[in-house]
Amino acid sequence: MDSAPQTWQHPGGKLRELGPEALTDSELLSILISSGIKGMPAEKIAKEILYKFRSFKTMANQPYRNFLTIKGLGQVKAIRIAAALEMARRITSHS
Numbered sequence: 001m002d003s004a005p006q007t008w009q010h011p012g013g014k015l016r017e018l019g020p021e022a023l024t025d026s027e028l029l030s031i032l033i034s035s036g037i038k039g040m041p042a043e044k045i046a047k048e049i050l051y052k053f054r055s056f057k058t059m060a061n062q063p064y065r066n067f068l069t070i071k072g073l074g075q076v077k078a079i080r081i082a083a084a085l086e087m088a089r090r091i092t093s094h095s
Contacts, residue, residue, distance in 0.1 A: 010031075011023055011027035011028070011030050011031050011043065012031055014027065015027075015031065025046075025050055025055075025056060026043055026046040026047045026050055027043065027046070029046035029049060029050065029081070030042040030043040030045070030046040032077070032080045032081055032084055033045050033046055033072075033073070033077050033080070033081075034077070034080075036072055037071075037072045040071065040072045044072075045070065045071070045072035045073060045077075048070055048071065048072070049067070049070055049073070049081075052070065053066075056085070056088070059081070059085060060085045060088065060089055064078060064079070064082045067081055067082065
């Protein structure tokens with residue numbers, strides 16, 4: 001059996017094979033973003049978001065409109081991220 005590290009075309013494949021805990025923050029976020037724009041794949045957009053906001057925790061406190069300032073994020077992608085952050089907020093507030 002080959003023990004070389006697997007390289008995935010998309011973080012979704014990595015999640016499927018290794019589980020969500022194996023993904024980096026940018027890989028998890030890139031799954032929500034889904035697709036990038038010309039010259040900027042989803043994972044690069046995710047890295048830009050994390051660079052700007054520093055962490056998921058600080059992202060969770062951002063108004064939706066702040067996500068629209070990130071190149072490559074339109075309304076649909078920003079809505080997906082805001083919805084996921086709100087779900088996480090509700091999970092943590094109801095525990």
